[in-house]
Amino acid sequence: MPNWPLMATLTVRAIRATPVEIPLTHVLGTSQGILRRVPLLLIDLETEEGVTGRSWLFCYLPAAAGAIMSILGEVERLTKAERLDPAALWAKLVRRFTLIGVQGIVRMALAGFDVAAWDALAIAAGQPLARLLGAELRPIPAYNSCGLGLTDDLGALAAEAEELLTIANFRAVKLRLGYPTLEQDMAAVHAVRKRIGNDVHLMVDYNQALSLDEAMARGRALDGENIYWLEEPIRHDDYAGAAALARTLKTPVQIGENFSLPAAMELATEQHAADYVMPDLERIGGVSGWREAAALAAAQHLPTSSHLYPEVSAHLLAATPTCHFLEYVDWANPVLREPLAVVDGHAIIPERAGSGIVWNKDAVARYRLS
DSSP: OOOGGGSOOOBEEEEEEEEEEEEEEEEEEETTEEEEEEEEEEEEEEETTSOEEEEEEEOSSHHHHHHHHHHHHHHHHHHTTSBOOHHHHHHHHHHHTTTTOSOHHHHHHHHHHHHHHHHHHHHHHTSBHHHHTTOOOOOEEEEEOSOOOOOSOHHHHHHHHHHHHHGGGOSEEEEEOOOSSHHHHHHHHHHHHHHHOSSSEEEEEOTTOSOHHHHHHHHHHHTTTTOSEEEOOSOTTOHHHHHHHHHHOSSOEEEOTTOOHHHHHHHHHHTTOOSEEOOBHHHHTHHHHHHHHHHHHHHHTOOBOOBSOHHHHHHHHHTOTTBOOEEEOOTTGGGBSSOOEEETTEEEOOSSSBTOOOBOHHHHHHHBOO
16 A cells, blocks of 8 residues: 555545547447447546646446536535545545445446546656556556457458557457357457467457357357457356356456456455456446455456556556556547557556646547537
8 A cells, every 4th residue: 555644635626527539440349339439538636736637437328428427526526625535535435325326427437536536646746656556667468459349351350450460569469259150250260360370369358248058159169269368258247157167168268347346356256257357447446446456366366457448557457466468449549648658569657657648638629529
């Protein structure tokens, strides 16, 4: 834990949230739908001392941005003039929202506030967030998760896989599966593997598309395909089913992006529901929730990867004892003054105070949702 008495004292002044919609560099087709643009909510947490902490949330639907902004308005009312102590403020906010439930957009808003709070504290301390959390800055292994969605054009899919690897010399990519038939899944895997070779890590993600029986059948078929992990093949909260898959399949099972706060992750790990875990920053509870999740993973010796939010996740993985892979997406790059750098397939944590997030104001204005 940080040495709180030595940390700068900051006071909450205001929260500003700006919705934007950014076109993707690579269309992402999953078993749950097709993404061509992503709605993000950019959060600025202003303090009386002049320090501003920042974070961004993926809203999934443009309509959700307004709802999250409304909750953030209540967060501002409850925390205004309070000392910026993430643990104390999280507890206060949880008490306020207990009856409605700290889930969905409430949890997203609280997580966005928490991430911005930690960013502000690190900026005030003049340290990168990772260092404030007790870690040394180091390159973090990353895989390129931009694109490789479901498609009928396997030639284009294979070409895209090759393109994604040439960006910053990645040595790992993620392929979305969940076609109507196993044969189509296998054809996509074969097309990509033939193009990228056997030395590249190939992760596959079903986005909860399968029943347990179908996941078992497809998982067994994929066991011979040199797949690095099998991600979310079934409903995200079917931990008993996931545990059965993890016991049976040779390919490691990866879950975690839908863990709702550390309590859900604790339940999943108690049931040995996965070989690997990948908490999501806005679902696990921001930086504060991630720290609890990292401790749970360390106790179970579970390799821990991130889901989205690479700018902040790189810092958190540096401070995670079982650090595994960073999921790299370039979604926020157009609105960042200095996007996260990736060199030789590794995310490079910037030597800047905080998480390194600073908005490109002209771009924000250009992509702002009316």
